Amino acid sequence: MRRVYNFSAGPAVLPEEVLKEAANEMLDYRGSGMSVMEMSHRSSSFETIIRNAERDLRTLLEIPEDYEVLFLQGGASLQFSMIPMNLMKQRKADYIVTGQWAKKAWKEAEKYGEARVIASSEDRTFSYIPDVSDLPISEDADYIYICENNTIYGTKFHKLPDTKGKPLVADVSSCFLSEPADITKYGIMYGGVQKNIGPAGVTIVIIRKDLISDDVLSGTPTMMRYKIHTDAKSLYNTPPAYGIYICGKVFRWLLDLGGLPEIQKRNQTKAALLYEYLDNSRLFSGTVKKKDRSLMNVPFVTGKKELDEKFIAEAEKEGLVNLRGHRSVGGMRASIYNAMPYAGVEKLVTFLERFEKENG
Amino acid sequence: MRRVYNFSAGPAVLPEEVLKEAANEMLDYRGSGMSVMEMSHRSSSFETIIRNAERDLRTLLEIPEDYEVLFLQGGASLQFSMIPMNLMKQRKADYIVTGQWAKKAWKEAEKYGEARVIASSEDRTFSYIPDVSDLPISEDADYIYICENNTIYGTKFHKLPDTKGKPLVADVSSCFLSEPADITKYGIMYGGVQKNIGPAGVTIVIIRKDLISDDVLSGTPTMMRYKIHTDAKSLYNTPPAYGIYICGKVFRWLLDLGGLPEIQKRNQTKAALLYEYLDNSRLFSGTVKKKDRSLMNVPFVTGKKELDEKFIAEAEKEGLVNLRGHRSVGGMRASIYNAMPYAGVEKLVTFLERFEKENG
Numbered sequence: 001m002r003r004v005y006n007f008s009a010g011p012a013v014l015p016e017e018v019l020k021e022a023a024n025e026m027l028d029y030r031g032s033g034m035s036v037m038e039m040s041h042r043s044s045s046f047e048t049i050i051r052n053a054e055r056d057l058r059t060l061l062e063i064p065e066d067y068e069v070l071f072l073q074g075g076a077s078l079q080f081s082m083i084p085m086n087l088m089k090q091r092k093a094d095y096i097v098t099g100q101w102a103k104k105a106w107k108e109a110e111k112y113g114e115a116r117v118i119a120s121s122e123d124r125t126f127s128y129i130p131d132v133s134d135l136p137i138s139e140d141a142d143y144i145y146i147c148e149n150n151t152i153y154g155t156k157f158h159k160l161p162d163t164k165g166k167p168l169v170a171d172v173s174s175c176f177l178s179e180p181a182d183i184t185k186y187g188i189m190y191g192g193v194q195k196n197i198g199p200a201g202v203t204i205v206i207i208r209k210d211l212i213s214d215d216v217l218s219g220t221p222t223m224m225r226y227k228i229h230t231d232a233k234s235l236y237n238t239p240p241a242y243g244i245y246i247c248g249k250v251f252r253w254l255l256d257l258g259g260l261p262e263i264q265k266r267n268q269t270k271a272a273l274l275y276e277y278l279d280n281s282r283l284f285s286g287t288v289k290k291k292d293r294s295l296m297n298v299p300f301v302t303g304k305k306e307l308d309e310k311f312i313a314e315a316e317k318e319g320l321v322n323l324r325g326h327r328s329v330g331g332m333r334a335s336i337y338n339a340m341p342y343a344g345v346e347k348l349v350t351f352l353e354r355f356e357k358e359n360g
Numbered sequence: 361m362r363r364v365y366n367f368s369a370g371p372a373v374l375p376e377e378v379l380k381e382a383a384n385e386m387l388d389y390r391g392s393g394m395s396v397m398e399m400s401h402r403s404s405s406f407e408t409i410i411r412n413a414e415r416d417l418r419t420l421l422e423i424p425e426d427y428e429v430l431f432l433q434g435g436a437s438l439q440f441s442m443i444p445m446n447l448m449k450q451r452k453a454d455y456i457v458t459g460q461w462a463k464k465a466w467k468e469a470e471k472y473g474e475a476r477v478i479a480s481s482e483d484r485t486f487s488y489i490p491d492v493s494d495l496p497i498s499e500d501a502d503y504i505y506i507c508e509n510n511t512i513y514g515t516k517f518h519k520l521p522d523t524k525g526k527p528l529v530a531d532v533s534s535c536f537l538s539e540p541a542d543i544t545k546y547g548i549m550y551g552g553v554q555k556n557i558g559p560a561g562v563t564i565v566i567i568r569k570d571l572i573s574d575d576v577l578s579g580t581p582t583m584m585r586y587k588i589h590t591d592a593k594s595l596y597n598t599p600p601a602y603g604i605y606i607c608g609k610v611f612r613w614l615l616d617l618g619g620l621p622e623i624q625k626r627n628q629t630k631a632a633l634l635y636e637y638l639d640n641s642r643l644f645s646g647t648v649k650k651k652d653r654s655l656m657n658v659p660f661v662t663g664k665k666e667l668d669e670k671f672i673a674e675a676e677k678e679g680l681v682n683l684r685g686h687r688s689v690g691g692m693r694a695s696i697y698n699a700m701p702y703a704g705v706e707k708l709v710t711f712l713e714r715f716e717k718e719n720g
Contacts (some may be wrong), residue, residue, distance in 0.1 A: 004393030008400045011601060016387065019395050023386035027379050033364030033679065035379050037559040040368045040682055045713030073433040073561060074583060077597040081581030108582055145520065194598055201433060201561045201600030217580045222468055223434060237437040238554055240561030240600065242369060246397065319393065322400060331661040 005344035008322035009297060010174065010195035018249040019025045036245045041238050049241075050234065050331060053248030060251060060260055063206060068230045069184050070205040071244050074099065075192045076171050078224070079203060080108035080193050083145070083169055083188065083221040084115070087211060090140045094118040096161060099126045099150035100328065101171060106145070112217055118144075119161075125329065126153040128289035132161035143167045143187055149175035149294050151195070152326040154287065154296040154333065159240035160185055167211060174296050176204070177254060178338060179264035187211050196296070196337045201240045254338070263338050264272050270345045271295045277349045283307075283356040301331030308332060311355055320348050365704035368682035369511050369657060369695045370534065370555035378609040389424040396605045401475040401598050403596045409601075410594065413608030420611060420620055423543050423566060430565040430586070431604050432595045435552045436461065436531050438584070439563060440468035443505070443548065444475070445580040447571060450500045454478040456521060459486045459510035460688065461531060466505070472577055478504075479521075485689065488649035492521035501525045503547055503630055509535035509654050510688040511555070514647065514693065516654040520545055527571060532627070534656050536564070537614060538698055539624035547571050556697045558607035614698070623698050630696050630705045631655045637709045643667075647689060661691030669694060671715055680708055 006013045029036050032045050039046045054069050063069060072078075083105075084093060091113030095106035107339045109115035119130040122357060137144060144163040149156045151174040160168060167187025177195045183189060194200035205226070212226045222228055222356040228236050254263055275293065278286045278300050287299045302308050308331050315323050325333040336345055366373045372634040389396050392405050399406045414429050423429060432438075443465075444453060450471030455466035457480040469475035476498060479490040497504060504523040509516045519526060527547025536556045543549060548567045554560035565586070572586045582588055588596050614623055635653065638646045638660050647659045662668050668691050672684050685693040696705055 001388045002391055002393040003388060006394050006398055006401075008398065011397065011399055011401060011598065013398050013673060019387050019397070023383045026383035026386070027376065028361045028363060033362040033681070034366050035374065037371065037379070038366055038373050039369065039371055041371060041560065043368075043682070073435070073600075075433070075597045076437075078434075078581065078583045081583065085581075110583075111579060152633065155613070192598060199600075199602045200598040201400065201603060217579070220585070221438065221471075221581075223438045223441065223447075224581070225711055237435045238371065238552060238560040240433075240559075240603070242559045242602070243561060243600070321393070322403070 004319040004321045005340070006321055007334045007336065007340070007348070009326070009333060011200050012195050012335055012337050013339045014198070014246070015250065015253045015339045018246065018253055021249060022246060026036055037242045039241065041241050046241055049245050049248055052240070053244055053251060056248065056251035056255055057204070060177060060254055061181060061206070066209050067183060068207050068212065070207065070226070070229050071234045071239055072203045072205055072229060073246070075199060075200075075203055075239055076173050076190070077104070078170070079190055079205070080105040081111070082224045082226070083143070084109040084112040085217045085224055086226050087167070087169070088113045088142050088217060089215065092138050092141050093143050093145060094135070094138055094141045095145045096120070096130065096132060096316065097122060098129055098155060099147055099153050099194070101150070102145070102147035105147070109145070121155075126150060126155065127287055129155050129157055129292040130237050132157070132159070135161060137164045137166060142164050143169045145169045147171040149296055151297050151335070152328060154294045154297040154299040155292045156296070158292070167208070168175055175294070177260060177314070178296055179269050181258040193243065193247055195335070197250050202243040202247055205245070205355060219356045238286060251333060257302065266342065267295045267338065270340065270342055271298065273345050273349055274298050274334060277352055281352070281356055283360045284352060287331070296337055297333055297335050299325050299331060299333040303326070305330070307359060310359070315351060318347070318351055320351060335344065364679040364681045365443050365700070365707060366681055367694045367700070367708070368697065369686070369693060371560050372555050372695055373699045374558070374606070375610065375613045375699045378606065378613055381609060382606060393632060397602045401595060401601050401603065408600060409605050409608055411597070413604055413611060416608065416611035416615055417564070420537060421442065421541060421543055421566070428567050428572065430567065430589050431599055431607070432563045432589060433561060433600055434698045435560075435563055436533050436550070437464070439531070439550055439565070440465040441471070442584045442586070443503070444469040444472040445526070445577045445584055446586050447529070448473045448577060449575065450502050452498050453493070453499050453503050453505060454498055454501045455505045456480070456490070456492060457482060458489055458515060459507055459513050461510070462505070463508035465507070465531065466508055469505070477598070481515075486510060486515065487647055489515050489517055489652040491517070492517070494519055494680060497524045501526050503529045505529045507531040509656055511657050511695070512689060514654045514657040514659040515652045516656070518652065527568070531619050535654070537620060537623070538627050538656055540620040553603065553607055555718055557610050559603045562603040562606075562607055593663060619702050626702065627655045627696070630700065630702055631658065633705050633709055634658050634694060636698065637712055641712070642717055643720040644712060647691070656697055657693060657695050659685050659689055659691060659693040661685075665690070667719060670719070674715065675711060678707070678711055680711060
């Protein structure tokens with residue numbers, strides 16, 4: 001069996017322990033005589049799986065009782081419509097645009113009401129997070145929207161915007177469970193799980209109860225009403241059961257490690273190793289304003305396209321894979337999510353050093 | 361390792377060979393050094409997986425070039441809105457209501473236009489398929505809708521309705537790939553895969569190209585436009601990649617068996633064994649009009665609630681599980697999808713005989 005260090009931005013590396021357990025349980029989940037893939041979503045075995053997953057997620061993030069937790073389908077892209085359809089009572093929302101995904105969310109919201117951009121970092125290829133301490137928030141905005149960690153550009157909101165009392169809606173797909181978070185500061189925290197939590201096809205939505213109601217925009221599909229799903233505890237229709245089962249294992253893995261404070265420490269150590277090297281390199285440099293750097297996605301360049309290509313090709317031969325940057329930024333990007341071991345970042349830095357010596 | 365005979369209506373039994381292969385490849389997919397769960401959906405490895413899956417499905421169903429094949433999320437329930445949002449140009453559609461799922465689809469369509477019920481079997485608990493040879497089809501109907509196999513009630517359209525030239529839209533979730541089908545008779549054939557093909561969380565939509573256009577109802581979410589997904593070949597956003605990978609394995613399994621003519625033969629043999637027993641039993645009886653019986657879902661009753669309960673409990677001890685009927689029908693239901701081996705049905709019939717002898 002071969003295992004590489006997989007720096008993919010998503011779908012991305014999962015804990016080896018989780019994959020091993022899943023492989024062992026594939027034909028017979030704990031004496032049930034069947035795979036979780038074959039299990040009725042109305043069975044008590046699956047009921048236990050999904051309720052334990054929710055309980056463990058609530059423990060990890062310290063989610064209070066006045067928030068609901070949903071396991072849905074469709075990815076962040078479906079949430080781009082679901083959010084305005086459910087929340088735009090005054091048909092007004094303010095968007096902070098810090099990357100391609102926030103921009104897509106904003107464009108989609110424009111279909112349903114007046115969606116205003118109140119801050120943006122597009123002027124410098126989204127390489128920083130704009131000042132969000134005193135924003136021109138609309139008086140009757142239904143919510144303020146951010147993408148908290150920008151996968152493509154490697155930026156992160158290290159301080160949440162002052163929303164002046166309006167609900168904050170945050171896409172946390174690429175920083176989900178990477179560090180402790182104060183849920184009470186969010187109206188909705190949501191994300192696709194395929195970066196930090198599980199296999200693509202599950203979207204987790206954590207939503208404050210007062211934002212859930214039958215009062216949705218006319219024409220909203222039944223499947224896109226939060227209340228339908230909260231009333232049915234994510235079992236309105238057949239959920240992506242196997243994906244939820246894997247997410248549950250990852251929650252357990254995090255709890256066993258010591259929860260979010262411990263994973264934060266590990267993530268900080270990994271990121272520090274890589275950023276410190278980049279800051280001191282004479283060949284490679286990071287592309288993001290220091291104070292806005294992500295712990296999860298680290299873009300960097302040599303400044304020469306051919307050298308970038310050479311680096312990516314040689315790294316791959318070393319078992320350091322998926323280091324190509326997003327086409328809109330170019331260069332390289334190392335995504336070092338929760339499940340990327342320290343040894344993987346160490347091996348990357350050692351290889352960066354060697355490459356710099358040989359090509360600097 | 362224990363394996364039971366799982367008669368669940370869905371999610372349901374999968375071929376053991378497929379599960380074994382998936383378990384073996386869990387940590388290292390064919391030397392890639394990673395699980396398919398960890399694989400970028402933009403990688404060439406995944407590109408191969410999804411394109412081969414589509415190719416094999418096209419081979420199995422002999423899908424012509426003027427049809428697109430989509431792998432989506434959200435289940436049939438999301439299609440209930442997606443279909444009218446994309447197809448209701450005249451805001452008119454005719455529905456044939458043969459069960460709870462067709463009824464839900466009809467109710468959802470009513471949000472978007474004039475959705476008429478042109479035939480129904482609700483008068484007798486959906487225990488038959490109405491005559492569909494000469495229906496009062498609306499002159500300007502955008503499409504005619506059916507649920508081809510009714511999981512809860514155990515009925516199947518053995519002859520498709522005469523739609524008088526209008527596009528036929530069929531939910532085939534519970535009979536997908538159970539026998540050959542003439543795709544050219546359908547405008548859209550679609551279904552969740554969790555009954556006959558793979559793990560919950562993937563919806564396959566086979567759609568005739570002339571039904572795909574940018575002209576959709578206003579307010580249609582981007583993620584619910586067929587054209588967005590066909591233009592992007594199911595990769596507009598991150599797809600449910602692991603589920604698609606399993607579906608691909610099931611397509612291969614079917615092709616290796618001899619394709620749909622062979623699986624049809626096997627399904628007929630399995631169903632005949634069970635129906636023949638039921639027709640001759642003095643304790644058990646089927647609930648469906650003979651000519652409309654499904655090959656996939658076989659509901660039956662003793663007529664006494666306590667005896668039904670006793671049967672279900674004792675069967676479970678024999679490793680014959682998930683035989684409880686849907687709450688709206690009561691009694692028992694054996695779902696005998698493609699992956700249910702003949703030996704499973706045989707064991708069930710042997711147990712039915714023994715139970716009848718002991719309790720008849």
